[in-house]
Amino acid sequence: MKRTDRIAEPWGTRTPYDRGGTWPVRVDSHLAEGIGADDVERWVPSASVMHSNGDALYLAVREGEIVGVRGRPDDRVNHGRLDPKDLFAWQANASRDRLTRPLVREGGELVESDWETAMSRVVTRTRRLMDEQGASAIGFYTSGQLFLEEYYALSLIARGGIGTNHLDGNTRLCTATAAEALKSSFGCDGQPGSYTDIDHADVIALFGHNMAESQAVLWSRVLDRLAGPHPPALVCVDPRPTPVARAATIHLAPKPGTNVALMNALLHVIVRTGRIDRDYIDAHVVGFDDLQRCVAEYPPERAAEICGVPADDIRRAAQLLGGAERLMSTVLQGFYQSHQATAAAVQVNNLHLIRGMLGRRGCGVLQMNGQPTAQNTRECGADGDLPGFRNWNNDEHVAELARIWNVAPERIPHYGPPTHAMQIMRYVEDGSIRMLWVSGTNPAVSLPELHRIRGVLGRKRLFLVVQDIFLTETAQLADVVLPAAAWGEKTGTFTNADRTVHLSEKAVDPPGDARSDLDIFLDYAARLDLRDKDGGPLIPWDGPESAFAAWQECSRGRPCDYTGITYDRLREHGGIQWPCDDERPDGTERLYADGRFFSDPASCESYGRDLVTGAPLEEPEYRALNPSGKAMVKAAEYLPPHEQTSDGYPLLLTTGRTLYHFHTRTKTARAPQLQAAAPKMWIELSRHDAEAAGVAEGDLVEATTPHGSVRATARITAIREGVLFLPFHYGYWDDGDGHGAGRPPRAANELTPTDWDPASKQPLFKTAAARIRRIGAGDGAQTVPTNTASAPLTEGIAPTRGGPAAEAEEARPPAGDDDQEATP
Numbered sequence: 001m002k003r004t005d006r007i008a009e010p011w012g013t014r015t016p017y018d019r020g021g022t023w024p025v026r027v028d029s030h031l032a033e034g035i036g037a038d039d040v041e042r043w044v045p046s047a048s049v050m051h052s053n054g055d056a057l058y059l060a061v062r063e064g065e066i067v068g069v070r071g072r073p074d075d076r077v078n079h080g081r082l083d084p085k086d087l088f089a090w091q092a093n094a095s096r097d098r099l100t101r102p103l104v105r106e107g108g109e110l111v112e113s114d115w116e117t118a119m120s121r122v123v124t125r126t127r128r129l130m131d132e133q134g135a136s137a138i139g140f141y142t143s144g145q146l147f148l149e150e151y152y153a154l155s156l157i158a159r160g161g162i163g164t165n166h167l168d169g170n171t172r173l174c175t176a177t178a179a180e181a182l183k184s185s186f187g188c189d190g191q192p193g194s195y196t197d198i199d200h201a202d203v204i205a206l207f208g209h210n211m212a213e214s215q216a217v218l219w220s221r222v223l224d225r226l227a228g229p230h231p232p233a234l235v236c237v238d239p240r241p242t243p244v245a246r247a248a249t250i251h252l253a254p255k256p257g258t259n260v261a262l263m264n265a266l267l268h269v270i271v272r273t274g275r276i277d278r279d280y281i282d283a284h285v286v287g288f289d290d291l292q293r294c295v296a297e298y299p300p301e302r303a304a305e306i307c308g309v310p311a312d313d314i315r316r317a318a319q320l321l322g323g324a325e326r327l328m329s330t331v332l333q334g335f336y337q338s339h340q341a342t343a344a345a346v347q348v349n350n351l352h353l354i355r356g357m358l359g360r361r362g363c364g365v366l367q368m369n370g371q372p373t374a375q376n377t378r379e380c381g382a383d384g385d386l387p388g389f390r391n392w393n394n395d396e397h398v399a400e401l402a403r404i405w406n407v408a409p410e411r412i413p414h415y416g417p418p419t420h421a422m423q424i425m426r427y428v429e430d431g432s433i434r435m436l437w438v439s440g441t442n443p444a445v446s447l448p449e450l451h452r453i454r455g456v457l458g459r460k461r462l463f464l465v466v467q468d469i470f471l472t473e474t475a476q477l478a479d480v481v482l483p484a485a486a487w488g489e490k491t492g493t494f495t496n497a498d499r500t501v502h503l504s505e506k507a508v509d510p511p512g513d514a515r516s517d518l519d520i521f522l523d524y525a526a527r528l529d530l531r532d533k534d535g536g537p538l539i540p541w542d543g544p545e546s547a548f549a550a551w552q553e554c555s556r557g558r559p560c561d562y563t564g565i566t567y568d569r570l571r572e573h574g575g576i577q578w579p580c581d582d583e584r585p586d587g588t589e590r591l592y593a594d595g596r597f598f599s600d601p602a603s604c605e606s607y608g609r610d611l612v613t614g615a616p617l618e619e620p621e622y623r624a625l626n627p628s629g630k631a632m633v634k635a636a637e638y639l640p641p642h643e644q645t646s647d648g649y650p651l652l653l654t655t656g657r658t659l660y661h662f663h664t665r666t667k668t669a670r671a672p673q674l675q676a677a678a679p680k681m682w683i684e685l686s687r688h689d690a691e692a693a694g695v696a697e698g699d700l701v702e703a704t705t706p707h708g709s710v711r712a713t714a715r716i717t718a719i720r721e722g723v724l725f726l727p728f729h730y731g732y733w734d735d736g737d738g739h740g741a742g743r744p745p746r747a748a749n750e751l752t753p754t755d756w757d758p759a760s761k762q763p764l765f766k767t768a769a770a771r772i773r774r775i776g777a778g779d780g781a782q783t784v785p786t787n788t789a790s791a792p793l794t795e796g797i798a799p800t801r802g803g804p805a806a807e808a809e810e811a812r813p814p815a816g817d818d819d820q821e822a823t824p
């Protein structure tokens with residue numbers, strides 16, 4: 001057993017392994033100070049909700065409180081490992097400032113209330129709006145952080161009960177492009193690959209994905225391959241010097257917003273040098289000729305000019321990708337939060353399709369998810385499609401769903417695609433949505449162009465309901481605030497980015513009167529007296545397990561079939577990958593192993609969209625394109641970003657994450673070790689741009705775009721010239737008394753535009769034009785992390801350290817005994 005400072009060493013100690021080998025077990029744990037393993041009364045199974053990786057763990061419970069965590073050695077995802085957020089963020093559950101009672105607005109102020117008062121206000125308003133204006137006066141904006149059972153309940157209430165089309169998740173900001181790219185290429189959502197592909201790949205390519213910071217345990221798996229015999233080559237596409245870039249065989253650092261040009265050039269070289277699998281293409285793929293024609297126009301020199309990347313580096317990267325025997329690729333926000341998001345992400349699918357690299361060990365594509373339960377938002381129909389990956393544009397699918405729900409098909413809105421989040425905000429702004437219920441997301445910090453969003457959410461005519469565990473910036477604008485139980489205080493399932501389903505069990509009671517999101521939704525449905533077509537209750541279930549059983553029926557026969565997964569099996573087995581049914585009782589490691597796709601016109605989730613205009617295709621067009629259910633290669637021309645640099649705004653702005661914080665920091669800022677590792681906002685820029693603006697490390701600077709300004713300290717890094725990076729974690733709840741309370745704005749989204757990818761409708765957080773100016777010297781205490789993408793160029797800066805007791809235990813089973821680690 002070894003103690004390690006896991007803030008200073010986020011990936012822990014290396015456990016090298018060979019290609020084709022088994023990733024060794026290493027059990028990480030952290031217990032509250034003064035608590036030893038013998039003091040723990042119960043170990044309750046769960047998985048992390050701090051990212052999409054699905055790190056399986058046990059919560060340590062003593063005297064009704066969570067006192068620590070320990071990784072699950074037998075789980076397929078993490079083999080016992082935990083990352084810094086997994087190790088420390090659970091402490092936020094016990095914060096003294098948790099919401100414990102419903103709040104209602106009285107005379108302009110939020111005051112403590114009770115469930116009866118709060119829920120009857122919500123129900124009265126719902127009824128009145130349905131009577132006066134119809135169901136489309138009501139909108140729901142949910143999360144990628146609730147549980148499957150909760151989304152399914154909300155989806156049934158909104159689509160089958162109330163009958164509004166205005167239900168979307170914050171997964172729109174997160175992985176709408178993953179879903180759209182998968183639908184575009186394979187006809188349906190669902191990650192083809194598996195994390196075990198890391199064990200077998202000879203080339204691993206990460207496209208706009210800082211896995212080291214955003215999925216640190218998965219990155220440990222890559223690091224352990226790199227440290228072992230026969231390490232894979234690594235390709236990194238990212239404008240910042242991330243830990244991934246530092247470990248890469250080839251790092252391509254394109255200008256933000258130029259991914260399609262780069263991908264087209266990589267495909268150009270691969271096609272021209274004949275590194276394609278003709279047999280696979282002939283048997284399983286449509287659209288190759290179009291792609292060939294399109295990429296012919298993108299020789300490396302052309303992309304080099306557009307992207308600002310040396311043509312030789314593009315050629316070398318293409319050689320690696322084209323020469324790989326087993327290629328694994330991942331894609332995330334550097335591609336998804338861009339103006340040609342779907343077009344770019346689809347090119348990675350194309351790469352795998354034309355090389356025949358799917359469905360075999362080591363040959364996976366992961367169009368990554370970000371949030372822990374984003375996959376479930378999508379599956380359950382809370383994010384742009386109907387439940388079970390059913391197609392809103394296919395009357396048979398709507399009729400089938402209506403049968404499952406026992407409602408008339410007309411009751412389920414399907415006159416057009418479900419309304420996306422940015423359009424929901426527009427309808428609120430226009431005044432046609434008059435009630436908005438926000439659950440498990442903090443749009444007053446996470447949506448683009450915040451001054452606008454504050455105006456939208458603060459509208460007098462809007463009745464805003466916010467369901468959260470803390471009084472966030474968004475909750476402060478609400479008419480009714482509903483206190484939710486957090487992870488660890490409720491039971492439910494969720495699915496990670498490689499389709500692994502975990503059960504997370506209730507370990508402790510929620511504080512005060514807080515209730516689980518499922519209970520809140522079920523209470524709402526009961527109070528509204530929603531009925532099915534025979535007059536029975538629309539939702540007959542009474543808790544998570546009966547909700548899950550209903551979901552299993554809804555998923556039956558669909559690509560995301562859960563019928564073989566039960567709570568008991570999850571308890572026994574740990575994570576299981578869907579689809580899982582009678583024929584595949586142990587789940588399915590890789591999709592499309594047989595070269596058969598979910599893209600048959602009768603069963604596909606979507607007929608696709610035009611990648612440039614975003615217009616949905618109709619069935620006849622789809623049938624003409626893909627009559628026999630093959631995979632679809634789709635070409636795309638490069639288009640420049642909408643917001644171009646100019647004399648007034650000469651820099652490109654991009655935003656994203658740091659290892660130690662999660663989103664708007666409602667949890668990680670309340671965990672002392674994580675907060676101490678990155679306590680304050682900062683702005684990253686290159687030495688060249690710093691010198692041009694007369695800025696030194698640690699100075700106070702102001703970044704400005706056409707949408708707003710923020711002030712923070714400067715961090716000079718090896719980021720590519722001409723690019724500014726801002727972490728988006730810092731809002732206002734712990735910075736004075738809310739926005740504008742005498743402090744200059746600091747949230748990155750003051751700067752971002754109201755704009756989205758036409759196909760996926762995912763907002764653009766990674767491309768805008770900006771300028772920077774020096775305001776003055778900083779306060780002298782530089783607190784930006786030093787062991788991440790944010791590492792300074794300057795010498796003499798102290799290494800990143802956490803707050804009190806940032807150490808964790810790392811236990812290795814005895815040598816040769818890797819697979820027999822006992823469970824606690």
Ligand SMILES: Nc1nc2c(c(=O)[nH]1)N[C@H]1C(S)=C(S)[C@@H](COP(=O)(O)OP(=O)(O)OC[C@H]3O[C@@H](n4cnc5c(=O)[nH]c(N)nc54)[C@H](O)[C@@H]3O)O[C@H]1N2
Pocket residue numbers: 050051052085174207208209210211213214215237238239240242254255256257258259332333334335338369370371372654655656657658659660661662663766789
């Ligand atoms: N520590 C931590 N981990 C998290 C989260 C968190 O908040 N904190 N959130 C989770 C969630 S919800 C998500 S969605 C994921 C996101 O995980 P990632 O996508 O890995 O994180 P980001 O930092 O948003 O963006 C990734 C990289 O995109 C690069 N990039 C910016 N612009 C471009 C571009 O134009 N082209 C290319 N190729 N790259 C570009 C950035 O430099 C950045 O390093 O992380 C999950 N994990």
Ligand SMILES: Nc1nc2c(c(=O)[nH]1)N[C@H]1C(S)=C(S)[C@@H](COP(=O)(O)OP(=O)(O)OC[C@H]3O[C@@H](n4cnc5c(=O)[nH]c(N)nc54)[C@H](O)[C@@H]3O)O[C@H]1N2
Pocket residue numbers: 143144145146170171173174175333337370371439440441442443445446447467468469470472484485486487517655656657662663664665666667728748749752765
């Ligand atoms: N500039 C910029 N903006 C971005 C991004 C970026 O890269 N750059 N990334 C985007 C992405 S990928 C994402 S995913 C979003 C994230 O944006 P948000 O979803 O707004 O961020 P969170 O802080 O995770 O908000 C989740 C909220 O749910 C609450 N919560 C936690 N658990 C529960 C629960 O069990 N029940 C309920 N009811 N509430 C709970 C938390 O307290 C928190 O307030 O931000 C997006 N915005």
Ligand SMILES: [Mo]
Pocket residue numbers: 173174175370371
């Ligand atoms: Mo996300």
